Amino acid sequence: MIPSVLPTYNRAPLEFVKGEGAWLTTADGRRFLDLGSGIAVNALGHAHPALVEALTSQAQALWHVSNLYQIPQQQALADKLVEHTFADTVFFTNSGTEACELAVKMARKYFYEKGQPERVEIITFDGSFHGRSSAGIAAAGSEKMVKGFGPLLPGFVHLAFGDLDGVTNAISDSTAAIMIEPVQGEGGIRVVPDAELKALRRICDEHGLLLILDEVQCGVGRTGKLFAHEWAGITPDVMMVAKGIGGGFPLGAVLATEEAASGMTAGTHGSTYGGNPLGCAVGCAVMDHVADPDFLAEVNRKAGLLRQKLEGLVADHPEVFEEVRGSGLMLGLKCAAANFDVVNAGYANALITVPAADNVIRLLPPLTLTDEDIAEAVSRLDAVATTVRIGNA
Numbered sequence: 523m524i525p526s527v528l529p530t531y532n533r534a535p536l537e538f539v540k541g542e543g544a545w546l547t548t549a550d551g552r553r554f555l556d557l558g559s560g561i562a563v564n565a566l567g568h569a570h571p572a573l574v575e576a577l578t579s580q581a582q583a584l585w586h587v588s589n590l591y592q593i594p595q596q597q598a599l600a601d602k603l604v605e606h607t608f609a610d611t612v613f614f615t616n617s618g619t620e621a622c623e624l625a626v627k628m629a630r631k632y633f634y635e636k637g638q639p640e641r642v643e644i645i646t647f648d649g650s651f652h653g654r655s656s657a658g659i660a661a662a663g664s665e666k667m668v669k670g671f672g673p674l675l676p677g678f679v680h681l682a683f684g685d686l687d688g689v690t691n692a693i694s695d696s697t698a699a700i701m702i703e704p705v706q707g708e709g710g711i712r713v714v715p716d717a718e719l720k721a722l723r724r725i726c727d728e729h730g731l732l733l734i735l736d737e738v739q740c741g742v743g744r745t746g747k748l749f750a751h752e753w754a755g756i757t758p759d760v761m762m763v764a765k766g767i768g769g770g771f772p773l774g775a776v777l778a779t780e781e782a783a784s785g786m787t788a789g790t791h792g793s794t795y796g797g798n799p800l801g802c803a804v805g806c807a808v809m810d811h812v813a814d815p816d817f818l819a820e821v822n823r824k825a826g827l828l829r830q831k832l833e834g835l836v837a838d839h840p841e842v843f844e845e846v847r848g849s850g851l852m853l854g855l856k857c858a859a860a861n862f863d864v865v866n867a868g869y870a871n872a873l874i875t876v877p878a879a880d881n882v883i884r885l886l887p888p889l890t891l892t893d894e895d896i897a898e899a900v901s902r903l904d905a906v907a908t909t910v911r912i913g914n915a
């Protein structure tokens with residue numbers, strides 16, 4: 523008999539009832555160290571007082587009115603995002619998937635309005651993840667996501683990760699945009715080198731294409747900059763954001779330049795919930811912390827500390843871990859053992875990590891984790907390696 527919850531997930535037998543900082547507590551009182559943050563969502567950790575206050579005080583005042591009216595919290599969050607990024611304008615969604623939908627629509631509408639309606643194609647890369655909608659799965663194009671869900675939304679060209687020559691060859695009179703994650707998350711924490719992002723920016727400029735960055739997972743302070751592309755010294759035309767921006771409340775956004783957004787006039791797009799007072803009140807509180815240079819400096823310091831200890835861990839356990847990769851607090855351990863065994867051994871040692879493609883486990887801790895949390899994380903990962911080694915012996 524089918525379970526009452528549609529069984530599209532293989533869930534771990536863990537039930538958390540409370541969170542605080544980087545720690546989660548189960549119903550039977552066990553405390554887990556959370557290096558997953560609900561897949562890079564709880565950027566400020568669990569139950570951060572400022573977020574609890576933002577949400578509860580907004581909840582007492584007003585939950586929802588729809589976008590038929592002015593929403594001051596939405597205005598405030600848009601102003602903050604515009605102030606701190608390349609963007610001139612922002613549309614709010616409830617998820618990364620919806621941000622992908624709009625990014626695709628925006629790119630196509632841009633060329634339509636410019637009198638080039640044939641420019642509809644978007645170049646994407648293997649191993650990418652852009653959400654589970656029809657556009658999202660067509661954009662990523664992996665067999666696992668698209669099989670059985672055809673006919674797919676047309677207009678995506680898939681290239682191998684890092685295939686810059688392929689990009690130039692793939693550009694035609696039908697090309698509208700290039701869409702890429704500066705750091706692939708689901709794909710196994712694969713960092714796009716700065717030089718490559720710079721080259722993509724240059725190619726877009728030469729061919730009049732839009733550069734769409736998917737920073738749903740790598741954005742909002744995760745890599746130690748407010749947005750990951752800042753490391754490469756480039757800016758996109760359109761950027762998808764979600765996950766961390768809501769700190770645990772469902773919130774996403776599409777940020778764009780005035781030029782790229784020029785086709786999106788009144789009536790061309792919408793969302794009932796997108797940009798609601800609750801989500802935007804929380805989003806403002808998240809931005810107030812994460813956009814602070816001192817906060818980002820701390821992320822970078824802690825990332826350096828964690829990475830250094832992880833290098834030692836890998837050196838100590840070559841039969842379990844192959845390498846450390848990633849940027850800031852978006853880290854991956856490429857496993858020599860099966861990554862799912864490592865994640866399960868984490869559960870056995872009260873440690874949460876997240877599996878990804880390419881036999882990687884992801885470490886996406888709250889950006890607020892403490893130095894003590896880092897020491898504890900590495901000590902538990904060391905125990906995890908021993909558990910895996912004994913299990914495989």
Ligand SMILES: *Cc1c(COP(=O)(O)O)cnc(C)c1O
Binds near residue numbers: 703
């Ligand atoms: C998670 C993710 C998405 C999809 O976001 P949802 O909120 O799950 O819809 C899109 N792109 C990237 C890079 C992601 O990590």
